[in-house]
Amino acid sequence: MTATTTARDLTTAQDATVHGIHGSTSGTAAPRETVIRVEGLERRYGRGRDSHLAVAGIDLEIRRGELFALLGTNGAGKTSTLEVLEGLARPTGGTVSVFGLDPYRDRRHVRPRQGLMLQTGGFPTDLTTAEALRMWTSTLSAPRPVSEVLAQVDLADRAWTRISALSGGEVRRLDLACAIAGEPELLFLDEPTTGLDPESRARAWELIRALKENGTTIVLTTHYLDEAETLADELAIMHRGRIVRRGTVEEVVAGHPATIRATLPIDAPADVPALPAIHGSSTRDRKGRLEITTDRLEDDLLALLSWSREQGVELSGLDARAASLESVFLEIAGSGLEPGETPAA
Numbered sequence: 001m002t003a004t005t006t007a008r009d010l011t012t013a014q015d016a017t018v019h020g021i022h023g024s025t026s027g028t029a030a031p032r033e034t035v036i037r038v039e040g041l042e043r044r045y046g047r048g049r050d051s052h053l054a055v056a057g058i059d060l061e062i063r064r065g066e067l068f069a070l071l072g073t074n075g076a077g078k079t080s081t082l083e084v085l086e087g088l089a090r091p092t093g094g095t096v097s098v099f100g101l102d103p104y105r106d107r108r109h110v111r112p113r114q115g116l117m118l119q120t121g122g123f124p125t126d127l128t129t130a131e132a133l134r135m136w137t138s139t140l141s142a143p144r145p146v147s148e149v150l151a152q153v154d155l156a157d158r159a160w161t162r163i164s165a166l167s168g169g170e171v172r173r174l175d176l177a178c179a180i181a182g183e184p185e186l187l188f189l190d191e192p193t194t195g196l197d198p199e200s201r202a203r204a205w206e207l208i209r210a211l212k213e214n215g216t217t218i219v220l221t222t223h224y225l226d227e228a229e230t231l232a233d234e235l236a237i238m239h240r241g242r243i244v245r246r247g248t249v250e251e252v253v254a255g256h257p258a259t260i261r262a263t264l265p266i267d268a269p270a271d272v273p274a275l276p277a278i279h280g281s282s283t284r285d286r287k288g289r290l291e292i293t294t295d296r297l298e299d300d301l302l303a304l305l306s307w308s309r310e311q312g313v314e315l316s317g318l319d320a321r322a323a324s325l326e327s328v329f330l331e332i333a334g335s336g337l338e339p340g341e342t343p344a345a
């Protein structure tokens, strides 16, 4: 019996109530099995007065086949959280279960089922790409062929290049190759596309999507909000150790206002007629820059354009955008929220 089957048996036995239904990731209505469950997770660095609470009591539930994105401001506690989920660190409070097991204590059973792409890989740079991957796969219980994995991350033509001669983006792809070489059920991707050019990034997204379609459960951290918008089924935004928003992208941006920006002529600001009645609120500065914040983007945009035509006022640099993850994120980052507070929707 392999370590993997042993771990699965343990999962079924220990987590029968959580796991109700196993298997299918296809679009059936049945609820999917919980792969990661986190309750009241705390992680504190140091002791006593100088200690720092980096993760201040968070709850998470990540289901099989889901791509979950953990986002947050710098120092929000994402890596501190991820390290606990990955079984690399012990929590100082709360409980974490991965496949129904404690990822730290039962690491021997959990590790063969997960792939990790950390922020830095750390291979000796005089190894070639293929040597490094072969070295890594020799530690796995059921690795895929090195050539196949290198082709999957577009590194086949760099197989015999030393790591010292690879570009930053190519090293990142080697890190990804290591993470997926064992065909993990659960994949942690810590900022997987940092340093990749736009084309490589798009290919990495394709690969991540394909892994997800194959049923891999993926936990992703990223500073690229478009990456989360494109890939994530569910996401959570952390700020100062707490989760301040969570849900699908649509749920997270729901209720967040849209923005319309335009510049009015500056040569004769006094002549500009009063703005039309709008649903949202507007500000206008001395340079004629107008910003409307509104829950009714279409109505207010139409009102502004009709007004501009009727009054003969030229609008330059017109920009109208619905609420996005970026606008939610910027509000959180700039809010000065204290732990425990939730930003107003």
Ligand SMILES: Nc1ncnc2c1ncn2[C@@H]1O[C@H](COP(=O)(O)OP(=O)(O)OP(=O)(O)O)[C@@H](O)[C@H]1O
Binding pocket: 045, 046, 052, 054, 072, 073, 074, 075, 076, 077, 078, 079, 080, 081
């Ligand atoms: N080993 C450590 N000892 C003490 N404090 C730490 C340690 N590691 C992290 N911290 C602190 O814990 C907080 C959370 O750090 P963490 O690295 O988890 O944040 P993050 O969300 O991953 O940030 P980033 O996006 O900048 O990588 C920060 O205030 C950081 O300074």
